[in-house]
Amino acid sequence: MKKLNTIILSGLVLLGCKSQNDPSPTPNPIPPSNVATELLSFNFNETSGQSVSETKTNASFSINGSSGSAERIGGVEGNALRVNGFYGWATGNASTTYPTAKVCVSGWIAPSAFPVQRKDLDPITENTNAAIFSNVNTSNSSGVALGINHHGRVIGQFKVGTNVIQIVSDQEVALKKWSFIALNINASNGSASLYLNGVQIKSTTFDAGTLLWDNNATIYIGKESKSKTIAGFDTNGLTGAIDQVALWNKELTANEILAQYTKYTPSNPDLKIPTARFANDIHRPKYHLLPSAGWTNESHGLLYIDNKYHIFSQRNLNGPYLEHINWGHYVSSDLINWEEKAQVLWPQPGFDEVGIWSGHAIISGGQPYIFYTGVNKSKAAIGLATSTAPYDTWTKNPTAIIPNAPTTSANADFRDPFVFQHNSEWYMMVGTGLRSGSSRGGLYLYKSTSSDFKNWSPQGTMLEGNPSVDGTGDFWEMPIYYNFGSKSIVLINKLPNANALYWTGNFNGAQFVRDNPVPERLDVINQLLSPSIHPDANGNLTAIGIIPDGVTSAKHKEQGWAHTFSLPRVWTLVNGKIKQVPHPNLLSLRGTSKNFTNVVFDQNSSNVLNNSTGSQYEIVATINPGTTSKVGFSLNKNTATGEQTLIYYDFATSSFVVDRSKSSILTGVPLSNQSTNYVLPAGNINWRIFVDASVIEVFVNEELAFATRSFPSTANNLIDLYAQGGSATATDLKIYNIQGGGTASVAKLSEKKTEVIIHPLVYPNPSSVNFNIKFSNIAESTPVYGYIFDITGFPVKKIDKLLDADNSIVHWDGIMDNGSQAIRGVYVIKGLLKNELFDAKIIVE
Structure with missing residues (x-):
């Protein structure tokens, strides 16, 4: 098929050429109107510099951004221009004669994410157009634009006579893959059509007339012509890559469009953030988990499944500002070295068309489930998504499992589900702000009535605040429930003046009964927020939260990223308080x-x-x-x-x-x-x-x-x-x-290493006192550092010693650091011998 299409296109071109036997000179011949000619062409094959060339007029286009910020990746042929949402697009002017009857715009696009639709500023009917080509005069709408909208649909815009025509496909362009898009306009007969990968996907008709242009309008490559901003950030730029953009002097035939598509067979683009982007950023963490670029805030959905940890987070890949939230995804084998994956959930038409906000993830029957907050312009709802190994892609339930809050007048908001099991039953709590009587935070409670988690029954409120007594504000978000055994906790993040607070108590199937009216602070100084929890491979309850930057929007724009996650912490409940230690x-x-x-x-x-x-x-x-x-x-x-x-x-x-x-x-x-x-x-x-x-x-x-x-x-x-x-x-x-540590796709590619865990010999074992932990092959002075943990994961004895060939044993007399004798049970010693991890089981009689 590819060869046949090439022959067809070649034949069309030859029809417009003079015979080789015709001796008459024909400087700059004007092709017949039925021959496809590029009026403007952008190949993006420059290797460096802050500009790109339009190859037909040799016009130079400036790449938006600070000096040295322009980025290029491998394209469908040669290089491609990388654009980054709030910077990186190209602008300029080219001297050409725009056709007023028929035209085609085409190009290749590889989006990393779909562009922003501003939740509080744009009507839901107003489409963003992150354009691969746009020369629209924003005052009178003359000109043509082709790109994708905030839901990844191909979108074209143009003006014929007094009518502004917009055509939007029903089909979503693939993320992180090359796609060929084209817009055909025939103003003389009043028709237009969109193409995706050589196939027509949408057509429309309109009153025939003259296609209007502004010859002086700036051309944007990678951004809509309109100015649409939030907190100083341009919001209608494309995030991803663009290649082989062309404006044609005619409406291309279906075969010509197919030929343009089959002309290239590109592999998937490498859209990882390049190492060089943050190489000189002295403030960017290196061993903490954080996104490759752009915005992140609340972490959620920490899971351990198939020997891998997964964590998700709020994510705007278009820039370091809070808008158009996706679910970012990170995977690790050790909670320390993380690989950033493609986002798993993003806004799509329907109940979550504005944003995929926070939520939770569980495993039931070996199957992982995500519960999330989906928002549109009027309300929030609770959505569900499922996945299969390796859990890189997730499938949304097409409708909300809880379409709205149980009341319309008593709540200020409704978001952030957390799902937990109690006596074989599954429950969901959702954060809210109650407004019947005094304003206060609360948790709505639901009970699952189906094994697939698609049906839920409201159970009233599980817990309500009393701000004048407990200082818990007027709204609660990102709640957590966990049963430590004899006691459980409920943790909430209160607003305003965000703070993570928790109570101990017990859940009775309908309400959480607190031990004390006033909650405890999670952190001594409030800076870690919205922790996500899950037991690790050894059963230690592990928590990872967000640590906000606290900088201005201007600083966020300068650095190109926002916020980071905490190091993993182990939680235990001791005397009614959560104890936090660094993960081993x-x-x-x-x-x-x-x-x-x-x-x-x-x-x-x-x-x-x-x-x-x-x-x-x-x-x-x-x-x-x-x-x-x-x-x-x-x-x-x-x-x-x-x-x-x-x-x-x-x-x-x-x-x-x-x-x-x-x-x-x-x-x-x-x-x-x-x-x-x-x-x-x-x-x-x-x-x-x-x-x-x-x-x-x-x-x-x-x-x-x-x-x-x-x-x-x-x-x-x-x-x-x-x-x-x-x-x-x-x-x-x-x-x-x-x-080491951190996120592999951010500033470096972590070296793959085979983890070897040393298992020292413990004797006598079991015993009540005088344990010996013997290490083999100690040939030189070697430091050993670690802890002895009890069955709950709480560290009871610190180990810090220098071993050598003559002294390769660590002794423990059974006395804990608090001076008490270790009680009967199973303990684990874990730590680091020089640069190698070790662990061993200790049984106290």
């Missing part, structure tokens, strides 16, 4: 270390850690506060600029403090201080601090956690200790360099 797998990130013992410091001390610097590292420290009134750390310290971020405990106010008042000399970054009251017991303070460019995560005494953001003006800054009012001693302090 984080030990695998550690590289070389600098070790310090018995470092005495006070308010006059400086650089007591011998010029230790870094941008990606972990601190493990035990500090005796001595006589100080404040004790902690000075991070991201630059003596030349005076920048530093202080993290310390204030004994006078019994508070943890993050002092960011001098954290940066840059604009658009957070400089506010953060502080929360918390009474620490007397004695040493055990710190674990993870610094990853602009992210700082802090763990204290194997139970407390908080996170913050800091944006210094330089990288690799000093690490120092901080004290006021007296002297303190860092009895033991280690700084581990960290490499």
Whole structure:
């Protein structure tokens, strides 16, 4: 077929050529009207630079964006232009005579995502047109545009006489694949048609007349001519790649369009974000999970299935701003190294046509299910999607499983389902704001009435707030329920002034009965939000939340990405409170270390850690506060600029403090201080601090956690200790360099490695005391670091020792770090031997 079509097209071209025996000169011959001629052609085969050439008129088109921001990838032939939603399109003017009767626009398109439809600004009837070609005069609508709309439908626009005609296909263009699209216009007989991959997919008729153009209108390649913005971001640009764009002097025949399609057989484009884009970004984390570019916020749907972890998140691939939300998808084998996959859910015509908002995922009978919030212009509904291995693509249920909130007058909103099992029954809670009486947050409760989760029965409210008593605001989002055994928790993220709060109590099948009216804070200092939870491969309840940037829209636009996820944390419930510790797998990130013992410091001390610097590292420290009134750390310290971020405990106010008042000399970054009251017991303070460019995560005494953001003006800054009012001693302090982790498709491609887990010999085992954990093949001085965890996953004993050939055994006398004897049961020792993970089971009689 391809060969036949080529012959047909060649024959048509030859019909318009003079005989080779005709000696008369014919400079610049004008082809007959039945021959397809490109008036404008863009091949995008430049290899560098901030411009592209139109090959018929040799006009130069500028690529929007800062110097050096233009990107090219392999195209259907040669290179293609990469466009990035809010920048990267090309604009210019070309001198040509536009046809007023018949014309065709064609080109290849490979969208990474569909463009934005502005939820609060655009009528649902107004189509975005992320155009591969647009020269529309926005004042009088003359000109022609061809592209895709916010639902991925092929869309064309033009003006004939006084009528503006818009034609939109019913078919969605494939994401992350090359597609050939074309718009045929015959103004003289009043017809137009759209083509996708050589096949006509839509046609329309209109009153015949003259096709109108503005010869002075700017031509856009990769963006609609209109100006449509949110928070300073252009919202109607294409995200993906464009190649072989042409404007033809006639309406192409079906065979000619098919020939243009079969002319190329492109492979799928490489649309991963190039390493170079963020190579010089000193604020972008490297070992935290974050999106390849654009916007992310709430994490949700953490799953462990078929030996892989999956997590999803709110995602706008068109730019680092909140709009047109998709579900992003990331996969990992260890919770540390992540691969970003294609988005699994995105807005489509119907109940979720404006956005796919937050939700939850479960596994039932080996089958994963996603429950999500779908929004249109008037309300929110709950949707369902399912998948099969390897879970890269998901199929939506065509209709909402819960079409609207149970009442229309009592709720301020309705979103974020969380599904859980209780006594073999499945329940769903959905966040809301109740408005009957005083404004307060609440959770609607539903019960599943079908095994496929398509039918649900409303059960009233599971829990309601009382803001004057519990401080839980007037709306609750991203709820969590988890049964730890004797007690359960309900966690909500309250609004306004977002904060993650939780109660302990018990669910009775209808309501959650709280132990106390006032909830607990999840983090000591409020910066981690909307955690997603799931047991890991070893049964540890693992949580990953979002850590917002706190920067301005201008800063987000400058950096090209927004927000990051927390490191994985293990949760346990001890004495009615959630204890948070870093996940044991984080030990695998550690590289070389600098070790310090018995470092005495006070308010006059400086650089007591011998010029230790870094941008990606972990601190493990035990500090005796001595006589100080404040004790902690000075991070991201630059003596030349005076920048530093202080993290310390204030004994006078019994508070943890993050002092960011001098954290940066840059604009658009957070400089506010953060502080929360918390009474620490007397004695040493055990710190674990993870610094990853602009992210700082802090763990204290194997139970407390908080996170913050800091944006210094330089990288690799000093690490120092901080004290006021007296002297303190860092009895033991280690700084581990960290490499690896993060998201493979963002800044690097992680090297594939075969994970080998060491299993040391434990003897006697079982026993009540004096366990020996023996490691084999220790030939030189080798550090071993880890924890002994109880059956709930809570760390009860810290292990930190140097082994050698003559001493290859770690001893445990059965006494936990709190001084108590370990009770009867199964324990696990996990950790890092030099650079290798190890684990072993310990049975206490």
